Amino acid sequence: MMIHTNNYILNIKELWDDVPEEYLSHKERYENAIKKAFIVLKVLRQLHTGNIQITDHRTPTNVYSIQDGIFRNVNPLLIHIGLFWSTIAAQASTEQQAEWLQPDSSMIGTYVQTELGHGSFIRGIETTATYDSTTDEFILHTPRLSAYKWWPGGLGNTANACLVMAQLYINGTCHGLHIFLAQIRDFDTHKPLPGIKVGEIGPKMGFNTADNGFLGFDNHRIPRTNMLMKNVQVLRDGTYVKPKHDKLTYGSMLLTRVTLISDLAYQLSKAATIAVRYSAVRRQSPIKSNEPERQILDFVSQQHKLFITIASSHVYRVVGLWMWNSHKRVTADIHEGNMGQLPELHALACCLKAISSRDASALVEQCRLACGGHGYMMASNLPQIYAYTTAAVTYEGEYTVLLLQTARYLVKFWRLAAEHKPLPQNFAYFEDYIKKNFEQWRNSPEGIIEGFKAIVAGKTKAAYDTLQCNLRNGREFEEAWNMASVQLTNASEAYARSLLCEVFWKETVQLSTKVSKSLAIVLEQLAELYLMYWALEKHGDLLLYSTISRNDIEALQSRYEELLALIRPNAVGLVDAFDIRDEVLCSTLGAYDGRVYERMMEEASKSPLNEDVVNESFHKYIRPVTMKNKL
Numbered sequence: 001m002m003i004h005t006n007n008y009i010l011n012i013k014e015l016w017d018d019v020p021e022e023y024l025s026h027k028e029r030y031e032n033a034i035k036k037a038f039i040v041l042k043v044l045r046q047l048h049t050g051n052i053q054i055t056d057h058r059t060p061t062n063v064y065s066i067q068d069g070i071f072r073n074v075n076p077l078l079i080h081i082g083l084f085w086s087t088i089a090a091q092a093s094t095e096q097q098a099e100w101l102q103p104d105s106s107m108i109g110t111y112v113q114t115e116l117g118h119g120s121f122i123r124g125i126e127t128t129a130t131y132d133s134t135t136d137e138f139i140l141h142t143p144r145l146s147a148y149k150w151w152p153g154g155l156g157n158t159a160n161a162c163l164v165m166a167q168l169y170i171n172g173t174c175h176g177l178h179i180f181l182a183q184i185r186d187f188d189t190h191k192p193l194p195g196i197k198v199g200e201i202g203p204k205m206g207f208n209t210a211d212n213g214f215l216g217f218d219n220h221r222i223p224r225t226n227m228l229m230k231n232v233q234v235l236r237d238g239t240y241v242k243p244k245h246d247k248l249t250y251g252s253m254l255l256t257r258v259t260l261i262s263d264l265a266y267q268l269s270k271a272a273t274i275a276v277r278y279s280a281v282r283r284q285s286p287i288k289s290n291e292p293e294r295q296i297l298d299f300v301s302q303q304h305k306l307f308i309t310i311a312s313s314h315v316y317r318v319v320g321l322w323m324w325n326s327h328k329r330v331t332a333d334i335h336e337g338n339m340g341q342l343p344e345l346h347a348l349a350c351c352l353k354a355i356s357s358r359d360a361s362a363l364v365e366q367c368r369l370a371c372g373g374h375g376y377m378m379a380s381n382l383p384q385i386y387a388y389t390t391a392a393v394t395y396e397g398e399y400t401v402l403l404l405q406t407a408r409y410l411v412k413f414w415r416l417a418a419e420h421k422p423l424p425q426n427f428a429y430f431e432d433y434i435k436k437n438f439e440q441w442r443n444s445p446e447g448i449i450e451g452f453k454a455i456v457a458g459k460t461k462a463a464y465d466t467l468q469c470n471l472r473n474g475r476e477f478e479e480a481w482n483m484a485s486v487q488l489t490n491a492s493e494a495y496a497r498s499l500l501c502e503v504f505w506k507e508t509v510q511l512s513t514k515v516s517k518s519l520a521i522v523l524e525q526l527a528e529l530y531l532m533y534w535a536l537e538k539h540g541d542l543l544l545y546s547t548i549s550r551n552d553i554e555a556l557q558s559r560y561e562e563l564l565a566l567i568r569p570n571a572v573g574l575v576d577a578f579d580i581r582d583e584v585l586c587s588t589l590g591a592y593d594g595r596v597y598e599r600m601m602e603e604a605s606k607s608p609l610n611e612d613v614v615n616e617s618f619h620k621y622i623r624p625v626t627m628k629n630k631l
């Protein structure tokens, strides 16, 4: 059958709710989501096997984006599709992949790493996998309460299998963290297997349809061949064959951090679409007292809140793709046995994941606030987008912890610069900073990019000097590092911002040569707005570390305000261009037709509290008190 995936999925009635899911209980919400998840999975499987064929392009992305509308919350199979399969594909041997990656597999899996006691510091993970050479098996065990797995999506009820991160022991020697495939529930009855204690962790701020779970093993045995063995092996006699790089096991986190940047761009485009369209419909106060009330989008302060969201969505789209291509390149190199580019990719992924998630959640919240009281309604969908987005600041590597990873990388290059050793081209500016080869400030995108590099150099130097000072004062390295950690994270944050500005500007300039002149003008305005916005936000840092003057800052401010005015006529067009369907946006405030107040009233009528003219609580609780008082 030939299908157009958007239309096909949108026409499956069971995927769309009559009652908004906010009115369902925790249990009903999950059951509703799981029903839909398996309808979607069936479509994906049919696409995979060729039973249905598609007529449109970008299908996985299409399905991915439509599912935001279907679930409003999260697909309970998100980790099954996004992490379980991809980890097997990346870390299992060819034979294991042939056995496990069957499209009609009975396995529904998840990625089980975090424990009650350890999330960030994964070397502290306590679950053990001990090799028993007499039976050719690993024994998975949870030695104490803090070793219980806690958080994995889909683990609570959906998954019957999982990839478990555990400390590998062979003949009493610990070889560190490795990944094991373990079946946890019977494929037919779905009952937990003997030796497995599994359940759901309870309601959260968001992600409530993802049945995040807990898991404990009581000496649970799995075959030796269930350890993921592409990069590392345990042989039948217990011989341990080391990987080429000891962090290859962390590869799934690296890949997810990279893909998250694009996902966050998409969440930003949803929030921007809702807030900009609403701001074009909403009228509140005249600007001049004798004029009619104006669209709130005409208030320059409102443009300041919203246009940076539009621009940031483009930034993360561009940088997400740039990182995706880098990941592809580095993975191909690793395949050839060359690990040289892995540290750089890890350092970039850490700081970009940290800053993209932090920016996205702050900007989604800004969009919600920009919609006034109505933004607080669940029916605006902004609270759900915020709850989803802010989780990304924590999962897949907590914000500060990831910035500190990138700081290790920056400090290494600063040390080279300080010792006058050769630096790679992309860090040549460290040497310029040390030699005080400062460029004269230029009020242009290129000038701002140079200014941001000076901030990175200045902040890395400050952190490095503090670190050295702590060491000279007799502190051990780890303690000295901890004492400098505020400055170290500041340096990483600055590094991420300079990368975002540079990559976005360069890619936009290149893209502008390939599109119509009128489109190129708008794209460059957005890119320039992004750079100006952050230059003004960070003007204190620029004053400290670059040659910018007060007059330059005033000129930047004027240009920024000019850009807001230039973008204003295209604002609605720019969010329409994100091309997000109403069914996916799920927002009374952001629908394409602008029927905001009508939709709000229609949604309110769905409230169960409006089913009866007089709710029975009146007779039970209110009347006895109020009428008694009257007597």
Ligand SMILES: CCCCCCCCCCCCCCC/C=C/C(=O)SCCNC(=O)CCNC(=O)[C@H](O)C(C)(C)COP(=O)(O)OP(=O)(O)OC[C@H]1O[C@@H](n2cnc3c(N)ncnc32)[C@H](O)[C@@H]1OP(=O)(O)O
Residues within 6 Å of the ligand: 061, 064, 065, 078, 079, 082, 111, 113, 114, 119, 120, 121, 122, 123, 153, 247, 248, 250, 251, 253, 254, 256, 259, 260, 262, 263, 266, 342, 343, 346, 395, 396, 397, 398, 401, 405, 408, 409
């Ligand atoms: C339209 C858009 C389409 C897009 C679709 C895609 C959507 C996808 C959405 C996905 C949604 C996901 C839903 C949520 C799922 C959530 C899942 C999880 O949260 S899983 C659990 C994640 N947990 C973490 O991230 C833990 C964070 N902690 C760590 O990663 C590590 O503990 C650590 C890196 C902080 C430290 O590790 P440790 O072993 O202790 O390191 P050392 O200190 O010994 O060494 C540091 C050394 O190692 C290098 N390193 C670290 N990690 C890596 C790596 N991954 N690759 C390469 N190198 C690595 C590091 O650079 C240091 O090197 P050095 O030379 O020594 O400086």
Ligand SMILES: Cc1cc2nc3c(=O)[nH]c(=O)nc-3n(C[C@H](O)[C@H](O)[C@H](O)COP(=O)(O)OP(=O)(O)OC[C@H]3O[C@@H](n4cnc5c(N)ncnc54)[C@H](O)[C@@H]3O)c2cc1C
Residues within 6 Å of the ligand: 079, 111, 112, 113, 114, 117, 118, 119, 120, 121, 150, 151, 152, 153, 207, 212, 391, 394, 395, 396, 397, 398, 399, 400, 401, 404, 485
């Ligand atoms: C919605 C959601 C979904 C998730 N899904 C999964 C999943 O599918 N699978 C899975 O395995 N896990 C999952 N997780 C767990 C997630 O990966 C962890 O919560 C995350 O890695 C953070 O670890 P933590 O909770 O231990 O935080 P902690 O590390 O305890 O952080 C608490 C505070 O301590 C600080 N801190 C910790 N270490 C340091 C340090 N070295 N230096 C400075 N500051 C530090 C942090 O900055 C933070 O402020 C999920 C979490 C969430 C919220």
